[in-house]
Amino acid sequence: xxxxxxxxxxxxxxxxxxxxxxxxxxxxxxxxxxxxxxxxxxxxxxxxxxxxxxxxxxxxxxxxxxxxxxxxxxxxxxxxxxxxxxxxxxxxxxxxxxxxxxxxxxxxxxxxxxxxxxxxxxxxxxxxxxxxxxxxxxxxxxxxxxxxxxxxxxxxxxxxxxxxxxxxxxxxxxxxxxxxxxxxxxxxxxxxxxxxxxxxxxxxxxxxxxxxxxxxxxxxxxxxxxxxxxxxxxxxxxxxxxxxxxxxxxx
Amino acid sequence: xxxxxxxxxxxxxxxxxxxxxxxxxxxxxxxxxxxxxxxxxxxxxxxxxxxxxxxxxxxxxxxxxxxxxxxxxxxxxxxxxxxxxxxxxxxxxxxxxxxxxxxxxxxxxxxxxxxxxxxxxxxxxxxxxxxxxxxxxxxxxxxxxxxxxxxxxxxxxxxxxxxxxxxxxxxxxxxxxxxxxxxxxxxxxxxxxxxxxxxxxxxxxxxxxxxxxxxxxxxxxxxxxxxxxxxxxxxxxxxxxxxxxxxxxxx
DNA sequence: GCGACGCTTCGGCGCCGGCCGCAATGTGCG
DNA sequence: CGCACATTGCGGCCGGCGCCGAAGCGTCGC
Numbered sequence: 001x002x003x004x005x006x007x008x009x010x011x012x013x014x015x016x017x018x019x020x021x022x023x024x025x026x027x028x029x030x031x032x033x034x035x036x037x038x039x040x041x042x043x044x045x046x047x048x049x050x051x052x053x054x055x056x057x058x059x060x061x062x063x064x065x066x067x068x069x070x071x072x073x074x075x076x077x078x079x080x081x082x083x084x085x086x087x088x089x090x091x092x093x094x095x096x097x098x099x100x101x102x103x104x105x106x107x108x109x110x111x112x113x114x115x116x117x118x119x120x121x122x123x124x125x126x127x128x129x130x131x132x133x134x135x136x137x138x139x140x141x142x143x144x145x146x147x148x149x150x151x152x153x154x155x156x157x158x159x160x161x162x163x164x165x166x167x168x169x170x171x172x173x174x175x176x177x178x179x180x181x182x183x184x185x186x187x188x189x190x191x192x193x194x195x196x197x198x199x200x201x202x203x204x205x206x207x208x209x210x211x212x213x214x215x216x217x218x219x220x221x222x223x224x225x226x227x228x229x230x231x232x233x234x235x236x237x238x239x240x241x242x243x244x245x246x247x248x249x250x251x
Numbered sequence: 252x253x254x255x256x257x258x259x260x261x262x263x264x265x266x267x268x269x270x271x272x273x274x275x276x277x278x279x280x281x282x283x284x285x286x287x288x289x290x291x292x293x294x295x296x297x298x299x300x301x302x303x304x305x306x307x308x309x310x311x312x313x314x315x316x317x318x319x320x321x322x323x324x325x326x327x328x329x330x331x332x333x334x335x336x337x338x339x340x341x342x343x344x345x346x347x348x349x350x351x352x353x354x355x356x357x358x359x360x361x362x363x364x365x366x367x368x369x370x371x372x373x374x375x376x377x378x379x380x381x382x383x384x385x386x387x388x389x390x391x392x393x394x395x396x397x398x399x400x401x402x403x404x405x406x407x408x409x410x411x412x413x414x415x416x417x418x419x420x421x422x423x424x425x426x427x428x429x430x431x432x433x434x435x436x437x438x439x440x441x442x443x444x445x446x447x448x449x450x451x452x453x454x455x456x457x458x459x460x461x462x463x464x465x466x467x468x469x470x471x472x473x474x475x476x477x478x479x480x481x482x483x484x485x486x487x488x489x490x491x492x493x494x495x496x497x498x499x500x501x502x
Numbered sequence: 503g504c505g506a507c508g509c510t511t512c513g514g515c516g517c518c519g520g521c522c523g524c525a526a527t528g529t530g531c532g
Numbered sequence: 533c534g535c536a537c538a539t540t541g542c543g544g545c546c547g548g549c550g551c552c553g554a555a556g557c558g559t560c561g562c
Binding site: 279304307308329330 | 519520521523528529
């Protein structure tokens with residue numbers, strides 16, 4: 001009598017709401033999004049194993065999430081990397097996940113944010129260094145005239161000597177994999193060092209105890225030896241790096 | 252190899268996320284929630300007609316939304332009133348609805364928020380005044396010794412005279428409907444005046460141009476004549492009422 | 503070039519969930 | 533007291549969606 005009757009027309013808001021909610025209403029897709037809350041970019045296969053579904057199933061889910069604007073994707077070689085499309089999306093997912101009636105884990109959000117921060121600082125990407133530390137290494141190399149940013153990356157003559165000094169030997173460029181290659185960093189949005197040199201540097205850093213893995217994930221922690229080494233070799237101030245993360249950090 | 256394999260255990264966050272998203276993933280339930288964004292409490296039948304589904308269907312949906320903590324319900328007589336459970340829920344729904352990729356209506360949220368604010372200020376509830384204005388009227392009446400808050404509401408002797416003065420005649424108590432009855436206000440969480448006196452006052456306010464309906468909904472706007480009348484009759488400062496809404500208002 | 507690997511597409515299967523109509527319940531009103 | 537109305541519970545139907553396996557394609561690395 002007194003209310004407005006809109007009939008059964010579906011408004012813009014309604015289709016937008018149901019579309020987004022529908023994407024998140026599936027357990028497998030939700031598991032994907034929650035895993036991606038750590039800020040990393042995952043491959044389709046990793047997510048499939050993580051959620052316990054077949055690769056084909058994961059592929060379909062990822063396509064739908066990308067089409068729905070929840071995820072962003074980037075193809076690197078034979079891998080499909082996906083990440084959350086937007087800090088706003090991450091916030092939304094955290095809000096929804098935190099809206100459980102039992103309210104069982106109030107500090108849950110903090111835990112996630114902490115993990116995300118750690119990953120933004122230093123992690124492995126495939127087999128090389130990434131995160132703020134990885135970008136700083138690439139910046140340090142090019143800042144010292146050791147690495148040229150042409151199309152991709154290329155070590156200078158001084159750079160190859162530096163590599164031999166640090167690693168003891170020059171990494172081979174087995175097959176088609178070049179010594180240096182640039183790889184877009186998902187949290188920094190700037191390139192870090194990949195290729196056999198990047199892999200050898202990462203392995204060396206792990207072997208020497210410069211960095212260590214946190215748990216079973218990709219997150220890395222930089223120890224005192226690492227702070228000394230990065231400072232000596234590339235003039236990188238790890239402490240300042242960590243502070244700068246706190247300034248311009250998370251959303 | 253390097254990732255953490257969680258198997259296929261569903262974490263707390265995951266079930267919370269899928270549960271909430273699943274509730275919002277249905278078109279009918281989404282239509283309900285979007286309608287409820289105006290801050291009003293709707294009856295099950297109103298929502299059923301609004302969404303174009305059978306009452307039985309609406310009833311099931313509402314039960315699930317209530318069980319999921321999205322809506323809160325209250326039974327009044329043969330009506331089931333529902334409203335959004337929580338300002339946080341309203342915010343979440345607005346965020347999700349606003350997250351459409353086309354980004355077609357940026358000021359949409361503002362429109363909704365504005366409508367909600369207008370409704371919180373003054374509206375009709377059934378056939379009487381509600382919202383902050385309705386509660387203020389009830390407060391003014393009892394503050395002037397015209398209305399007693401016993402079990403429910405009851406007009407005093409001075410109150411009945413006041414009613415006759417204002418309305419010209421005393422509203423009849425047809426059938427079982429009493430002169431005064433208290434009715435819980437959904438936005439203020441405090442009682443406002445219902446019953447035949449409440450209905451007569453509301454009709455009188457509309458007839459006299461004290462208040463006018465906004466569009467076809469229940470929202471009311473208070474005009475200059477209304478501000479004067481409410482001030483003269485009950486010492487209500489409508490402007491201050493509106494300001495207090497801006498202070499303690501929305502989320 | 504060749505095998506391995508990651509990813510995608512395509513049918514097909516099975517299940518969950520939304521919808522309705524009908525009957526039952528409880529309330530308001532004359 | 534009896535009718536009208538709002539709401540609820542119960543089957544039953546049906547469409548949609550998630551899942552997998554098999555086959556195909558492009559890339560990586562020797």
